[in-house]
Structure formats: structure tokens, C-alpha cells
Amino acid sequence: xxxxxxxxxxxxxxxxxxxxxxxxxxxxxxxxxxxxxxxxxxxxxxxxxxxxxxxxxxxxxxxxxxxxxxxxxxxxxxxxxxxxxxxxxxxxxxxxxxxxxxxxxxxxxxxxxxxxxxxxxxxxxxxxxxxxxxxxxxxxxxxxxxxxxxxxxxxxxxxxxxxxxxxxxxxxxxxxxxxxxxxxxxxxxxxxxxxxxxxxxxxxxxxxxx
Amino acid sequence: xxxxxxxxxxxxxxxxxxxxxxxxxxxxxxxxxxxxxxxxxxxxxxxxxxxxxxxxxxxxxxxxxxxxxxxxxxxxxxxxxxxxxxxxxxxxxxxxxxxxxxxxxxxxxxxxxxxxxxxxxxxxxxxxxxxxxxxxxxxxxxxxxxxxxxxxxxxxxxxxxxxxxxxxxxxxxxxxxxxxxxxxxxxxxxxxxxxxxxxxxxxxxxxxxx
DNA sequence: AGATCAATTTTGACAGTGTCAAGATTGACA
DNA sequence: TGTCAATCTTGACACTGTCAAAATTGATCT
Numbered sequence: 001x002x003x004x005x006x007x008x009x010x011x012x013x014x015x016x017x018x019x020x021x022x023x024x025x026x027x028x029x030x031x032x033x034x035x036x037x038x039x040x041x042x043x044x045x046x047x048x049x050x051x052x053x054x055x056x057x058x059x060x061x062x063x064x065x066x067x068x069x070x071x072x073x074x075x076x077x078x079x080x081x082x083x084x085x086x087x088x089x090x091x092x093x094x095x096x097x098x099x100x101x102x103x104x105x106x107x108x109x110x111x112x113x114x115x116x117x118x119x120x121x122x123x124x125x126x127x128x129x130x131x132x133x134x135x136x137x138x139x140x141x142x143x144x145x146x147x148x149x150x151x152x153x154x155x156x157x158x159x160x161x162x163x164x165x166x167x168x169x170x171x172x173x174x175x176x177x178x179x180x181x182x183x184x185x186x187x188x189x190x191x192x193x194x195x196x197x198x199x200x201x202x203x204x205x206x207x208x209x210x
Numbered sequence: 211x212x213x214x215x216x217x218x219x220x221x222x223x224x225x226x227x228x229x230x231x232x233x234x235x236x237x238x239x240x241x242x243x244x245x246x247x248x249x250x251x252x253x254x255x256x257x258x259x260x261x262x263x264x265x266x267x268x269x270x271x272x273x274x275x276x277x278x279x280x281x282x283x284x285x286x287x288x289x290x291x292x293x294x295x296x297x298x299x300x301x302x303x304x305x306x307x308x309x310x311x312x313x314x315x316x317x318x319x320x321x322x323x324x325x326x327x328x329x330x331x332x333x334x335x336x337x338x339x340x341x342x343x344x345x346x347x348x349x350x351x352x353x354x355x356x357x358x359x360x361x362x363x364x365x366x367x368x369x370x371x372x373x374x375x376x377x378x379x380x381x382x383x384x385x386x387x388x389x390x391x392x393x394x395x396x397x398x399x400x401x402x403x404x405x406x407x408x409x410x411x412x413x414x415x416x417x418x419x420x
Numbered sequence: 421a422g423a424t425c426a427a428t429t430t431t432g433a434c435a436g437t438g439t440c441a442a443g444a445t446t447g448a449c450a
Numbered sequence: 451t452g453t454c455a456a457t458c459t460t461g462a463c464a465c466t467g468t469c470a471a472a473a474t475t476g477a478t479c480t
Contacts, residue, residue: 015428031339036466047430049468054428058467125330128397129241145400169412172391172401176409177383180390184382187338190355191382199386202379209419222458246437257459259439264457268438 016054018044020064027065027117032126037061059127063137066122070140073111073122077147080107097160102204104151105178109196112182119186123179148175160208177203226264228254230274237275237327242336247271269337273347276332280350283321283332287357290317307370312414314361315388319406322392329396333389358385370418387413 022044026035037058038048055061112119120126122141127133133141152171155161161170181199184191191199222228232254236245247268248258265271322329330336332351337343343351362381365371371380391409394401401409 037468038466049431050429052468120335123397123399125393125397128399148400165412165415166408169405169408170416172394172405172409173387173413173416175400176391176394176413177387178390179394180388180392181382181386182390183335183393184386184389187333187335189333189338190358190385195379195382198376198379199382202375203383203386205375206380206383206419207416209416225457247439248437259460260458262439 031117059132067137067140069118069122070144074144098204098208102200105200108178116186241327269342273337277347277350279328279332280354284354308414308418312410315410318388326396
């Protein structure tokens with residue numbers, strides 16, 4: 001009894017994309033663990049094993065979801081990145097710089113908090129722990145990783161961060177902080193949503209050394 | 211066919227503890243996802259449903275494993291904590307202080323890298339995401355969380371960290387960094403084991419402002 | 421046009437999982 | 451010695467991922 005889809009043909013048409021979007025919704029509602037290929041197939045209105053002709057594995061489906069997440073995230077990042085570049089032309093005091101870093105962190109954490117399950121999927125062990133991640137996913141993910149490095153270099157060039165420090169290490173520490181706080185927030189450990197702003201202020205001041 | 215246990219009596223004797231230790235081993239080998247109550251029961255040499263008389267749930271078993279992990283971790287922390295307190299009496303230059311912080315971070319990351327699956331269980335979403343964590347687990351975990359805060363305060367008192375900063379926020383940022391880097395390392399994202407030392411140096415210098 | 425073929429979808433099946441209910445076995449205590 | 455609660459077992463159910471073989475389709479070729 002197909003409910004969600006009103007397909008008249010035997011072939012679905014665009015099952016692959018439908019599966020991805022439906023799975024993304026499902027993850028948002030029931031979490032990564034709550035997703036099952038059978039329930040997903042039922043939701044799309046197709047038999048249990050139909051997805052296997054578009055994804056080798058359950059893991060491949062999860063990778064595809066994360067991959068789309070990375071593409072969306074990157075476009076958002078690049079948009080914000082250029083906006084921020086403009087802003088800096090005008091004000092160049094250290095206070096404004098600290099604020100800039102703080103807003104970058106806030107933006108990152110807001111994304112994590114608004115899409116906790118997607119964040120977990122994109123940056124979590126589910127797809128990264130082993131060599132599960134396929135080439136396509138890596139190609140989508142690495143630009144997102146590199147963006148952090150590029151931003152760090154720009155900030156160093158502006159004098160916002162220590163120009164003499166190793167850019168990659170600096171980037172790893174800053175992203176590590178963001179990632180860690182994000183995870184603590186999402187899982188509700190030791191931190192609270194109400195403290196996010198103060199945490200970002202604290203971190204931004206530490207990193208900008210004033 | 212019971213292999214691991216050579217019990218002659220119908221009652222097992224200390225099944226609960228045996229389950230915990232066997233499960234801890236199993237996690238170390240096959241990861242959190244690789245554990246199953248049935249395989250675990252077989253390993254201990256008991257029927258599939260026997261564990262249910264000692265743990266309400268699979269989650270309760272996982273919580274018990276994590277709980278034991280927290281107790282062990284705390285005793286290790288307190289030991290190191292007192293050791294470090296002695297050290298500081300002698301040297302008080304900022305360079306030595308930075309080194310002290312760096313070693314603290316290295317110690318944290320070493321624990322995470324040597325027990326990746328246990329770390330994931332203790333500080334991961336599996337047991338924290340919902341209100342799954344029972345009172346007993348919280349009682350074991352909170353001292354470990356608070357330790358970070360106490361250490362931060364001590365460091366502030368010594369002038370190693372900014373004394374005017376909010377201790378809780380500072381602690382959250384530092385632990386966030388440690389947690390984030392640990393996760394990135396464990397999952398093999400953006401970081402490499404060979405870079406750990408440099409990452410810790412970079413972070414320690416940032417936090418100590420010199 | 422009709423035939424062919426690969427892509428797609430289905431049904432059937434299997435092993436594995438967590439967990440509940442009901443019965444069997446035991447040790448401790450009256 | 452008999453009773454009882456704690457402990458363990460067997461049986462059963464719904465659910466999962468995934469394979470193999472059959473059914474259906476749209477496109478491509480003659």
C-alpha cells in the first residue's frame with residue numbers, strides 16, 4: 001500500500017534522490033539509529049529491496065546523505081565567507097576582530113544545533129571510523145575541511161590570529177574546539193544551550209589573544 | 211556449549227560483573243556497534259536472556275560499562291592531579307606552565323587513543339543523547355566532569371590561565387577542545403596521530419597566552 | 421513494427437538482533 | 451524438610467540488513 005508516492009509506473013523515475021531526501025527527513029525525526037531501509041522503502045512506497053539497486057549498502061546510503069549535507073554546507077560557508085571578507089575592509093580593531101571570530105563560531109554551532117543528527121552523520125564515526133567513506137564522499141567533504149584552513153590563513157594574514165603560528169595546527173585546534181563544543185552541546189554533556197554565546201566569547205578571546 | 215566459563219552450578223555466581231568485563235573486552239575488539247547481547251551471553255557461557263536478570267536493557271549494560279570506565283578514569287585523574295600539584299611548587303615560569311598544560315592535554319588524548327571505543331561510549335551520544343543515563347552513571351560521571359573545572363581553577367590561581375576569565379566557560383572551552391581533537395583523531399578526520407604533539411603545543415600556547 | 425536486453429522492481433528467504441512470557445532449577449531460610 | 455525468591459532456560463515475536471531468483475519495464479536495434 002504505497003502512501004507517500006503516487007507513482008503509476010512500475011519504474012519509480014527518480015528513486016535514488018527520493019530515497020536520499022526521505023532518509024534525510026527520517027534522520028531529522030528519528031535520528032541516525034532510528035533509520036531503517038525497510039521503513040524508508042515503505043515511506044517512499046517501494047519494496048524492501050528496491051533501494052539495493054541504487055545503494056550497495058545501508059552505509060552507502062548514509063554516505064550519500066552526508067555527501068549532500070557537505071555540498072549544502074560548503075555553499076553556505078562560501079557565501080558567509082565572502083560576506084565576512086567585505087566586512088573586514090571597514091573595521092580593523094582587535095575588538096571587532098574578536099567579534100568576527102565569535103560570530104564564526106556561533107554560526108558553526110548554530111548549524112550543529114539546528115541539524116544535530118545530520119551533523120553527527122557528517123562528522124561522526126558512523127561513516128568515518130573505518131574506510132567506509134567512498135571516494136565521492138571524500139571529494140565532497142574535503143573542501144569543507146579545507147575551508148577551515150583557508151579561513152585560518154586569512155585571519156592570520158589580517159593579524160587576527162598569530163601570523164607566526166603553523167596554520168594547519170591552528171586550524172586543527174580551532175576546528176577541534178568547535179567540533180568538541182558542538183558534540184558536547186548536542187549530546188547534552190557539561191554544557192547548555194544557554195551558554196553557547198558566552199562559550200564562544202571565551203574561546204574567541206583566547207584565540208585572538210585579547 | 212559453554213566455552214569461556216567452566217561453571218558447574220546452575221547459578222553463575224557473579225554473572226553481572228562477568229558480563230561487564232566480557233563486554234568491555236568485546237567493545238575493545240569489535241567496537242560498540244559490534245557488541246550483541248546474544249554473542250556476549252554465549253561468550254560468558256549462559257543463555258541469551260540470562261543478562262536480562264542483571265540489566266533491564268542493553269542500554270543499562272552499556273551504562274554499566276561506561277560507569278566502570280568513569281571510576282577508573284577518575285582514579286587515574288586524581289593520581290595525576292596530585293602529582294602535578296607537586297611539580298608546580300618548584301618551577302613557575304610561563305614556559306614550564308605551558309609545558310604543564312601541554313602534558314595534561316597529551317595525557318587526555320593518549321587515553322582517548324588507547325581506548326577509542328570506551329572513550330566513545332563514555333563521552334558519546336550512545337548513552338547521553340537522551341535521558342538514558344541512569345542516576346548511578348551520572349554519579350560516576352559528574353566527578354570526572356568536575357575535575358576539569360577544578361583543574362582550570364587551580365591553573366587560574368597559579369596565573370597559568372587568565373585569572374579574570376569565567377572558570378566554567380574556560381573549562382568548557384578547554385575540555386571542548388580536548389574532546390573535539392580526541393574525536394577527530396579517533397575517527398580519523400582531518401588529523402593524524404603523528405600531529406598530536408604539535409597540536410597540543412599549539413593549543414597550550416593559545417590558552418596560556420604566550 | 422516487433423524482438424531483445426539491460427535496468428529496475430518485486431517476492432521469497434535467511435541469519436541475526438533485542439526483548440517478552442512462561443517454565444525450570446537452585447540456594448537460602450523458615 | 452518445605453517454601454520462596456532469585457536466577458537461569460526455552461520458546462516465541464517482531465524487527466533488521468541482505469542475498470537470490472523471478473517479474474516488469476523502457477530503450478535500443480533490426
